[in-house]
Amino acid sequence: MQLTVLLVVLAVLAVVGYHLGRSRAANAVGGRIVQLHSVPAYYGAYVALWAGLPAFLLFVAWGVSEGWLVMQMVLAGLPDRLTSVDAQGIALLKADLLNLAHGLNTGRQPDPAVVAGAEHYNALRQLGDWAVLGFGSALAVAGLWYARERISPRMRARNQVERVINIVLIGCSLVAILTTVGIVLSLVFEAARFFMAVNPLEFLFGLHWSPQMAIRADQVGSSGSFGAVPLFAGTLLITVIAMLVAVPVGLMAAIFMSEYATPRMRTALKPILEVLAGIPTVVYGFFAALTMAPFVRRIGDAVGLDVSSESALAAGVVMGVMIIPFVSSLSDDVINAVPQSLRDGSYGLGATKSETIKLVVMPAALPGIVAAVMLAVSRAIGETMIVTMAAGLSANLTANPLEAVTTVTTQIATLLVGDQEFDSPKTLSAFGLGLVLFIVTLTLNMIALRVVQKYREKYD
Template structure:
């Protein structure tokens, strides 16, 4: 029986517990809500907490520890010659055992020495799943009965439920903060290992990017070249082209939807525009590689320009289309938030609608519009798939939009593709690039938040 089915059963138990707690509270007062300290639903939620939280904790602990426990027991059953293998080779044996158990590899192709171990692995999984079902069901039912037994007319169920919810919210916030800290530390530690081998000045200001490390010391270019300026320049070039497309189109679309479009037009125009944000970036990449890039190349050649088959212009144009909703949606919300009294005052002084938009509404909404532009720029800096498919992988230091360039995110992905050893500057360079990109995008987000915080109360 699958764990997903067990989770559904657990949800069903919580529903049953809710109605048990609610009906119990009403039964104690003869259906008179005024005789209870809290509303009946709080008694139901109290029982739900006793049923759901312990079982969810058990469920999560089981998922986290089951693989380690089963692996330890399986390793103990292996022959001594296999059990004493190095950790990496032993891991491959365990992977083969899993594949044999799940039918990914035919059992008749297995080593006769590990066939009994495969049977033992299957038995352990089956026994573990059965034990988990029994423990979860018993714990859930016990939680329902215990929570129901605590219910009384003067029992402060609302206080208990709200305090528990407050603790859960604090835990969730802590997890989010700790996750962010973990991401930052993982980047910093690995980047420091990279900078122990490569001069930070060379990385930040070097003009040649060629991180291919030679296998033999006498090979040409055995030291590699880690000047990241071409990557930074390509990233900024493509992002700038994208913003040239996205900002005017997105802002004009926002002005139209907020000030000119009627309710019926707005009802379908805004969702249709926001659909652009939901299209997978790989689809945009296909569009850029198969449609936009050939069109730009043919158009350029027709007027005597030399255009690469993969160019920054193709990637930037399609990326600009992708981030239009980031500008239009946020700007539309900001424009709609401008008080109607400002519009009425402008009209009362004899201004036309276009004059009101240019001289009153847009200045009032400018901080929010600036924040939306900065956030869209941050999104453009982090795009990968469109650049891979439309701009290429060449780390060229150029400002020519018709040339092939690449970005930081593309090379982070290329450096970490396949099996990698995290002890060479080539692989560790990805973490240094990621740290720089993280600092840049974080700085842009901070600037956007500061702009909004500084000016948002000016027109309240």
């Protein structure tokens, strides 16, 4: 709340600063604006930046560090009997504190000291927010005053403002890099914790997956087992099925659209693919689970096959349908990049349209199409909702598309949904899987994007 107020205050001060700066600059030269180094708007922007930016940075810094900072202070204030435990205990304690502080039920009778800690936590946050509001507003007013005082006709306001804007623009570009760094660090760190508990070789090559850990160490099967091969195999199976649907259909659709369809047909047919592309994956998942899976099962029954109600086939086919527009739009780009002169050369020799496509256009477009298929595979591997809703959780190691399999993404989603303590190998295994998923899709994407780029350069 206080932080929202601060943002409003900053916005108002920036606007006020802009007008003050502009009028002061104009007054300084008695209205003869040509005598100014920059147009008055730049003096306004200069003051506005001084008023808004430092306080805004404070706001961001506080917003980012608030949770961590306050938590450290709360932990320091708790009695030793609570805090002198191992890392796992601390994490559990933190989770309890946060849940209590946000008014959620922890599911067990909380220790009074922890309740007090949670109240302390909330109080500190309130206090901090008020402090930031007060200090931020003061900073903004001071900045405004300082900048306004510095305005003189010879001040190079434009250069200074543009330099700041340039830095802000660079900062925005770096967000993308930070995101990647964040992804890599979070995956690597959490996965490393997982691999401390589970041997990476067992994870990558083990044939048995059952992440359920017993609550007490003396229970049967307390260790769980983390051999991810069944997940990889399941992912592969569903991806192959999806590609068997998406690649021929998508490619032929693209060929038809770009080579055969009249412009009028194209405008009529294109929306079909666009709508297919725009449907959220959760809708495909619902369709796979409630329409496609029973349908496949009925067909199987009719021909006397035993089909699981969560068959890989149903999930794979629906995923293939989802990827059709992806393949077709990428292929469409690639096919259109093949120069018309090659087609003319082929027609000029008396080739039919299909001969031209099969013998000239496709070979010329092949690298691009291979890249498109790779991107589609990466997409299929990373798709979560369809498989979570339709493929089920049984980690079978099978190549039979009529059986139920599970995939890497399904496991990640189920392992992390709901409340979980963040330290058991069960939860952390999701990050191990995530790391594998990230590496595989990244490799596919990198190669594919490189190929596409090379291909474009060739015909540009």
